[in-house]
Amino acid sequence: MIRIAVDCMGGDHGPAVTLPACAAFLARHPDAQLALVGRPEALQPLPAGLVGERCSVVPATEVVAMDDPVEVALRRKRDSSMRVAIEQVRDGLADAAVSAGNTGALMAIARYVLKTLEGIDRPAIATQIPNVTGGATTMLDLGANVDCSAEHLLQFALMGSALVAATSGRARPSVGLLNIGEEVIKGNDVIKRAGQLLREAAARGDLNFHGNVEGNDIFKGTTDIVVCDGFVGNVALKTSxxxxxxxxxxxxxxxxxxxxxxxxxxxxxxxxxxxxxxxxHRRYNGAALLGLRGLVFKSHGAADAFAFEQALARAYDAARVRLLERVRAGIAHAAPLLRASPAGEPAAS
Amino acid sequence: MIRIAVDCMGGDHGPAVTLPACAAFLARHPDAQLALVGRPEALQPLPAGLVGERCSVVPATEVVAMDDPVEVALRRKRDSSMRVAIEQVRDGLADAAVSAGNTGALMAIARYVLKTLEGIDRPAIATQIPNVTGGATTMLDLGANVDCSAEHLLQFALMGSALVAATSGRARPSVGLLNIGEEVIKGNDVIKRAGQLLREAAARGDLNFHGNVEGNDIFKGTTDIVVCDGFVGNVALKTSxxxxxxxxxxxxxxxxxxxxxxxxxxxxxxxxxxxxxxxxHRRYNGAALLGLRGLVFKSHGAADAFAFEQALARAYDAARVRLLERVRAGIAHAAPLLRASPAGEPAAS
Structure with missing residues (x-):
C-alpha cells in the first residue's frame, strides 16, 4: 500500500483539477491511498471515486497563493494545504507529497519541514523532457538554485542518476554536463571544475559520466540525464x-x-x-524535488486533470521503487568525494 | 557603394557555398562590391556573376579550420582568409567582413585586429530569432562571453539597442533582461544588479528597458531585444x-x-x-559581432548558399545604415553610467 498526500488546493485551478485527477489516479492504482489535503468545505462534494477507505480528507485551513512570496508561505501560512501535505510525509503518514502550487514556496517549505539529506547542500528540481528517441531526458536543476558551485552540480548528478536508475530500470544511466561545447576546455570556471569532479566520480564508479553536452542534446537524448544550474535549466525549459x-x-x-x-x-x-x-508535455508532468528527507513532487501550476494525474503517478512510482533509499545510497557511495569538496555556499558570480 | 570582404574559405562547405551566395547577393544588390578573400586557386573558376568590376579576389594563403584552437588561428595562421577579410575592414578597404568560420577564432581575430570600442569591455554576438509575431527577437550575447558582470550586460543592451534601432527603424526598441521570473527580486546577484543598471540607463534615456523576461518571451516577441550572458544565450539557442x-x-x-x-x-x-x-532559421542567418571598431558578421558554419547570402545582406544593411556610428553614439550617450561602473573583468563565478 502506497499513500500519497495531495495538496488539493494548489495550482491555477485547485480542487476543480486535483480532485478529478485523484479519482482517476485511484481507479488506476488499486494499491494506492490518498490523503486529500485542503479546506474541507472546498473539497465538497467529493467525486464518487474519492469516497471510500482508500481516501481521507486531511484538513488545512490556509492556501498558499500562486503569487505569495516565499516568506509569507513559510512563516505566515503555517496551516497551508501545501505544508500539511509535506508534514504528512515527515510524520510517516504518507510516502510522498504532490503539489501544483508555487514552486518557490513548495521548495522552501519542503526544505524547512523535511530537511536536506546528509551530503546534500541544496535540493534540486528534476523533470523529464521528451526527446526524439521516444524516451525522455531527465534534467536538473530547473530553478531551485540560481547560483551553483561545481560541488552542487556533482550532487545534482548523483541524485539524478539515482532517480533515473530507480524509475527507468537502467542500472547506469548516463550523465551529461550542460555546456557550450563538447570539449573539456569549454565553459566558465564552475563548469570546468564540475566536469573535473564528475570525471573523478565516474572513475570511482559513483556515476556514468558521458561528458559535456550542448542544448540540442537534451532533445537528441544523447544522455539520460542533463545537469545544469537552476538559472540555465529554467531558461532552457522556458525557451523550449x-x-x-x-x-x-x-x-x-x-x-x-x-x-x-x-x-x-x-x-x-x-x-x-x-x-x-x-x-x-503533460505526459511528463511531475518534477521531483530531490535531496530532501522525503519525497515531494511538483506539478505544473497550469496542469489539467490528465497532467496532474501523471504527477501523482510519478510520485507513486518513486515511492514504490523506494527512490529515497536509492538517492541516499548514491550519495553514500560518493561520500568520500563529497566530503573532500568544500560544501556550503557557492562562489560569488 | 558598399564593399563587403568575404571569407570565402570559411564554414563547413567553403567556396562551394560562399561563391554562389556571393553571386546571388551581387545580382540583388547593384551598389555592392565584394572582396573575395581566399586561396586564389580554390576560388577558381569564379562563377560568371563574380567576374567584373564589382568583384575582386584578395589572396590569403591560409585557412582557419572549423576545429582549429583559437591560439592556432590567431598566432600561427597570420595570413588566413578570415584574418585578411577582417584586415580589409581595419584598413578601410571594406565596410564589413563576413565569415562562416569557427566562431571562437573569428571573435578572437576580430578583437585583435579591430580592437573594441571605447566604453566596451567585451564584444558580443547578436542574432535574430524568429518570433510568433512574424518578426524577430534580437538576442545577445550568444557565446562570446561565458562569465558576464552586470556592466557587461548593460553594454550588451546598449549595443543591441543600437543594432535594432539602426536596422529595424524602431527609434526606441525595447530591451528585456533574460531571467527566471519577471519580478525584480528574481535571479542571481549579477542579474539583479544588471536589472538595476538597466533601470538607471532607462531613467537617463539611454535605452528603453522593459524589465525581466523569461525564456518563452524570446519566441513571444515580448521585447525587441533579449540580453543575457553568453553561456545562457548559447544554451537557449542550441536548445531551441x-x-x-x-x-x-x-x-x-x-x-x-x-x-x-x-x-x-x-x-x-x-x-x-x-x-x-x-x-x-536560414532567413535570419548572420550574427553581428558588436563592440568592435569595424563591422563583422558571422554566418552559421553549416549555412547553405541561401543562408550565406542572408548573412551578406545583413552585413550590407548594417554598413548602409552606418551601424558602427550608431553603436558609438549609443555608447557615448551612456558614457557617464559606463564610467561610473567598474569595468574590466567580471566577478569570479
Whole structure:
C-alpha cells in the first residue's frame, strides 16, 4: 500500500483539477491511498471515486497563493494545504507529497519541514523532457538554485542518476554536463571544475559520466540525464516551452489559412494528433524535488486533470521503487568525494 | 557603394557555398562590391556573376579550420582568409567582413585586429530569432562571453539597442533582461544588479528597458531585444535548435507512417511548406559581432548558399545604415553610467 498526500488546493485551478485527477489516479492504482489535503468545505462534494477507505480528507485551513512570496508561505501560512501535505510525509503518514502550487514556496517549505539529506547542500528540481528517441531526458536543476558551485552540480548528478536508475530500470544511466561545447576546455570556471569532479566520480564508479553536452542534446537524448544550474535549466525549459507554443500556433494558423488548408487539416487530423501526443508535455508532468528527507513532487501550476494525474503517478512510482533509499545510497557511495569538496555556499558570480 | 570582404574559405562547405551566395547577393544588390578573400586557386573558376568590376579576389594563403584552437588561428595562421577579410575592414578597404568560420577564432581575430570600442569591455554576438509575431527577437550575447558582470550586460543592451534601432527603424526598441521570473527580486546577484543598471540607463534615456523576461518571451516577441550572458544565450539557442530539429523529425515520421498519412502529406505539402518558411532559421542567418571598431558578421558554419547570402545582406544593411556610428553614439550617450561602473573583468563565478 502506497499513500500519497495531495495538496488539493494548489495550482491555477485547485480542487476543480486535483480532485478529478485523484479519482482517476485511484481507479488506476488499486494499491494506492490518498490523503486529500485542503479546506474541507472546498473539497465538497467529493467525486464518487474519492469516497471510500482508500481516501481521507486531511484538513488545512490556509492556501498558499500562486503569487505569495516565499516568506509569507513559510512563516505566515503555517496551516497551508501545501505544508500539511509535506508534514504528512515527515510524520510517516504518507510516502510522498504532490503539489501544483508555487514552486518557490513548495521548495522552501519542503526544505524547512523535511530537511536536506546528509551530503546534500541544496535540493534540486528534476523533470523529464521528451526527446526524439521516444524516451525522455531527465534534467536538473530547473530553478531551485540560481547560483551553483561545481560541488552542487556533482550532487545534482548523483541524485539524478539515482532517480533515473530507480524509475527507468537502467542500472547506469548516463550523465551529461550542460555546456557550450563538447570539449573539456569549454565553459566558465564552475563548469570546468564540475566536469573535473564528475570525471573523478565516474572513475570511482559513483556515476556514468558521458561528458559535456550542448542544448540540442537534451532533445537528441544523447544522455539520460542533463545537469545544469537552476538559472540555465529554467531558461532552457522556458525557451523550449516558448518555441513549442510558437510551433503550435504557426501550424494552426497555416492549417486555418484557407478553405483548402482547412480541408487538408481535417484529413491530416489523425496524423497531427499522433504528432501532438508524441510532444505532449503533460505526459511528463511531475518534477521531483530531490535531496530532501522525503519525497515531494511538483506539478505544473497550469496542469489539467490528465497532467496532474501523471504527477501523482510519478510520485507513486518513486515511492514504490523506494527512490529515497536509492538517492541516499548514491550519495553514500560518493561520500568520500563529497566530503573532500568544500560544501556550503557557492562562489560569488 | 558598399564593399563587403568575404571569407570565402570559411564554414563547413567553403567556396562551394560562399561563391554562389556571393553571386546571388551581387545580382540583388547593384551598389555592392565584394572582396573575395581566399586561396586564389580554390576560388577558381569564379562563377560568371563574380567576374567584373564589382568583384575582386584578395589572396590569403591560409585557412582557419572549423576545429582549429583559437591560439592556432590567431598566432600561427597570420595570413588566413578570415584574418585578411577582417584586415580589409581595419584598413578601410571594406565596410564589413563576413565569415562562416569557427566562431571562437573569428571573435578572437576580430578583437585583435579591430580592437573594441571605447566604453566596451567585451564584444558580443547578436542574432535574430524568429518570433510568433512574424518578426524577430534580437538576442545577445550568444557565446562570446561565458562569465558576464552586470556592466557587461548593460553594454550588451546598449549595443543591441543600437543594432535594432539602426536596422529595424524602431527609434526606441525595447530591451528585456533574460531571467527566471519577471519580478525584480528574481535571479542571481549579477542579474539583479544588471536589472538595476538597466533601470538607471532607462531613467537617463539611454535605452528603453522593459524589465525581466523569461525564456518563452524570446519566441513571444515580448521585447525587441533579449540580453543575457553568453553561456545562457548559447544554451537557449542550441536548445531551441534541438527542439526545432525534433519537431521536424517527428512531423516527418508521422506523415510517413502509413499510406494514408503519405497521401495526406502530399495534399498538405503547400501548407507544410508555408509553415516551414515561417520557421526557416536560414532567413535570419548572420550574427553581428558588436563592440568592435569595424563591422563583422558571422554566418552559421553549416549555412547553405541561401543562408550565406542572408548573412551578406545583413552585413550590407548594417554598413548602409552606418551601424558602427550608431553603436558609438549609443555608447557615448551612456558614457557617464559606463564610467561610473567598474569595468574590466567580471566577478569570479
Amino acid at each position: 516551452e516558448g518555441l513549442a507554443a510558437m510551433v503550435g500556433t504557426l501550424l494552426r494558423q497555416e492549417f486555418e489559412r484557407s478553405l483548402y488548408s482547412r480541408a487538408v487539416a481535417l484529413l491530416a487530423l489523425p496524423v497531427l494528433q499522433r504528432f501532438k501526443r508524441r510532444v505532449d | 535548435e534541438g527542439l526545432a530539429a525534433m519537431v521536424g523529425t517527428l512531423l516527418r515520421q508521422e506523415f510517413e507512417r502509413s499510406l494514408y498519412s503519405r497521401a495526406v502529406a502530399l495534399l498538405a505539402l503547400p501548407v507544410l511548406q508555408r509553415f516551414k518558411r515561417r520557421v526557416d
